Every structure is written in structure tokens, then in C-alpha cells.
Amino acid sequence: MRIPLSGPDITEREIELVNEVLRSRWLSMGPKVKEFEEKMAAYVGRRFAVAVNSGTSGLHLLVRSLGIGEGDEVITTPFSFVASANCILYERARPVFVDIDPLTLNIDVDRIEEKITERTKAILPVHVFGQPVDMERVGEIAQKHGLAVIEDACEAIGAEYRGRKAGTQSEGAVFAFYPNK
Template identity: 65%
Template sequence: MKIPLSQPDITEAEIEAVTAVLRTSRLSLGPKLEEFEHAMASYVGMPHAVAVNSGTSGLHLCVRALGIGDEDEVIVPSFTFIAAANAIRYERARPVFVDIEPHTLNLDPEKIEAAITPRTRAIMAVHSFGVPLPIDAILAIAKRHDLFVIEDACEAVGAEYKGCQAGSFGHAAVFAFYPNKQVTTGEGGMIVTGDVALACRMRALRNQGRYDSDDWFQHQEIGYNYRISEINCALGIEQLKRISEILSRREEVAKAYHRELEDIRELILPPIHVAGSRISWFVYVVRLAGNFTAHHRDKLMSYLQSEGIGCARYFAPIHLQPSYAEWRETHLPVTESESARTLALPFFNRLSQAQISEVGKALRSGLRMLD
């Protein structure tokens, strides 16, 4: 691709930090792990952080550590990455899919209470595309029904709602650091929580069920190898030092896209501002307007790819995936309508104005083919 869909932003400082770890005798469960956890907890404003090898692992540990299990129900959007629902199913619980609202494409709080049953144990509140949910409305619902709130902030590091960081509201929250994220560790994730007992249990679960007080081969419960290496943590520490610069740069790229594309009537652009919130720009997703369908979106996507421009559909609804055939009859009209017309454009820190203009030019040419 001439212009890739995403691209990590790695500096010499990060390369040197990783190299320094390789010159030590500690490649796992060492000082960089603790430093990364403390840095992330401080940034989010939560007392405890637990680093793991992926955001998916983090979501799974939240479900497991909160005691959610057989036939329990967890409310979650279908318009999100499949890991959110998979983490629920790993514990034999059932995801209950709720529709989104069309402006931000986030979970619609007004649809949640109708989905609550006596089996409901939690709400998985996903900050989709780095746009914060109206989390106070969700917390109020959770309090009325005595539910846990797990914040899936995997796409939202640095996002803010009413002056507070995404990830600082629920019983636990998870961030992810895959290479397309705002901050990357290569592979990795981070759980934050205000509950010391929950944090302690999740640290044990990530390391085969072994608590800090246990001998090396003593395991109090069934756990997992969800450890993250010192190498990943060293990279994350250096990335987090640049978080303000990274978020500002990504906001500049989003605004440049908005200026480039705002005159194209066939497109619905993502909101640049959401009242009371700061968006942490993860991706830049446009939607085809009017009567365009998934067929038109896919045709446009193929054209852009043929021109060397990376793009993808974000997201395919989970309840329509082959691995979720049991949920296929779930009716989510907004999710199904909006997801059929979404298209993620190239988006990363170092995307230039010239590249944005090239994407805009190709979009205009591709859209003319759809008329």
C-alpha cells in the first residue's frame, strides 16, 4: 500500500529503551512491568494497574475476577471488536447485544434497561473509536440494578469524559496497545481498577493462578499465561511519556481529514467534537450517506485498495459473525444499518497533509463510480 491503514510511531528513545532491557537479566516480571503499571495507573488516575499481554486478556480477566460465569449475562454492543464478546463467552456467560446510537456509534444508554434480566451481572461499556460513552448514564443504570461496569477502553487511552479519564469510572477498565493503537507495546494491555482485592486476584490469574505470597510452583486457582514481557513494558513506558504529543497530533490529523472531506455530500464524517468529552482519535471512520449499501461500501473499498490506499470496514457486527450464529436473530437496526456503510481510512500519527489529500482525491474518484 502507498498509504497504509495504520502505522506505529516508534522513536529512537523507544528503540534504546527496548535495547537496554535486552542487556539485562530480566525479560519478564521485572522492574519495567512495575514501572509501566505505576505510570499507567497515575495517568488514568486509578490506584491499581495490572499489565497483561493483550486487551483481550485484560477483558477476560475482568470477567473472570468479577465472578461472572455460567449463563450469567453481560450487556455489550455488537458494533465493536469481537474480543469484547469473546471474553464473556470464555467464562460460559452470555453476551446480550444492545444497539448503538447513530451519532457516536457508541452503546445507546436508552436501550440498556430493556435488555436487563435477572441473569444480568454486568455492562461492558465500550468507548468505541476513542469516543467516550456518556458513562454517568450507564453508571446510574448499573447502580439501580446492582451491576458491574467493565469499561472497554481498549481504543480510548487519553479520552476524557467531563474532565476524567476514560477507564476511571467502572469497577475495572481495560486498555490495549496493539500496533494500531494510540500507544503501542507491540502486543499488550492494561487493566486499571480501584479495588485492591480485584487487582491482586487479576495479578495472580495472569501468572497461572499464583499469588505473590505463593512459592513459584504453588497455584491457588486455575490461571493463565497472560504475562507481558519487560521488552513490551519498556516500549510502553516511553510511548506513554509522549501521550500528550501523540493525542494532539492525532487530533490534528482528524481535523485535516475533516477539512479535506467536509464538502463531500456522499459521506458522513465522524464528529470532531462531542460535548463534555475529549476524543482520543483511534481511527478515522466515515460512512456512506443516503441510500448507499454495504455493496457500495465494499466497491469503494476495493477501489481505494487498488489505488494503494489502505482501508477497512469498522466494524462487522458481532451478532452476524459465523461464530455467533446463535445470536443471528438479534435485531439491532442501527448497528446493522450503520455498520454496512462504515469505512476506516488511513490514520496514524505521521500521516501527512499530502497523503490526506491523496486519500480525498481517491475517495472522490471512487464515489463517482457509485453514482
């Protein structure tokens, strides 16, 4: 039996709504974008959501907005889509990889602290394949060392851990909509 990693989930409702947009002739920043942002923020449980062209851009914007730049270090996971490390490199900062937990395939939270230096500015965990990282513990480490947290929740829309949705325990989180999401 073949079990696909993922597949698009398209129902008649999606087809209807796409047709509605096409008939409106409004194909860029129209009312649907605002509706999407509001519904996304409400669904996730954050005050604001901003639609951009890709998860990669969202991650890059968050790195920039935190003022991370040349000489800075950001702790992240090596097991991810390349955007979660590239968004750090785009700003000439250095991704510092912490190995993964073999059970969850996410960053091994127990090993984050040993990689913190005076150059560390942020921790960027990734909820790989929708499996949430223990963000409470990441938050404790970040608070103790005065670091920001950027959450790559691109693969984790709707995922929850201990009653908290992925994407709610950080300075900012990113979700993505490539068909495999």
C-alpha cells in the same frame, strides 16, 4: 488522499528504551513491568494497574473476577473487536447486544435498560476508536439495577469525556497496546 485508521507512533525514545531493555537481558517480569504498572495507574488515575499479555486476557480476568458465569448475561455492544463479546462467552455467560448510537458508534445508552433481566450481572461498554461512552449515565443505570461495569478502554488510552478519563468509571477497565492503539 489516503487516511490510515491508525499507525504505530515510534520515536527515537522508544527505540532507546527497547535497546536499554535488550541490554539489561531482562526480558520478562522485571523492573520495567512494575514501572509500567505504576505509571499506567498514575496516568489513568486509578489505584492499581496490572500488566497482562493482552487486552483480551485483561477483559477475561475482569469477567472472572466478578464471578460471572453460566446463565448470567452481560450487556455489551455488537460494534467492537470480538474480544469484548468473547470474554463473556469464555465463562459460558451470554453477551446481550444493545445496538449502537449512529453518531458515536458506541453502545446506545438510552437502550440499555430495556435489555436488563433478572440474569443481567454487568454492563460492558466499549470506547470505540477512542470515542468515550457517557460513563456517568452507564454508572447511574448500573447502580439503579445493582450491576457491575466493566470498561473496555482498549482503544481509548488518554481519551476524556467531561473531564473524566476513559477507564476510571467502572469496577475495572482494560487498555490494550496492539500497534493500532
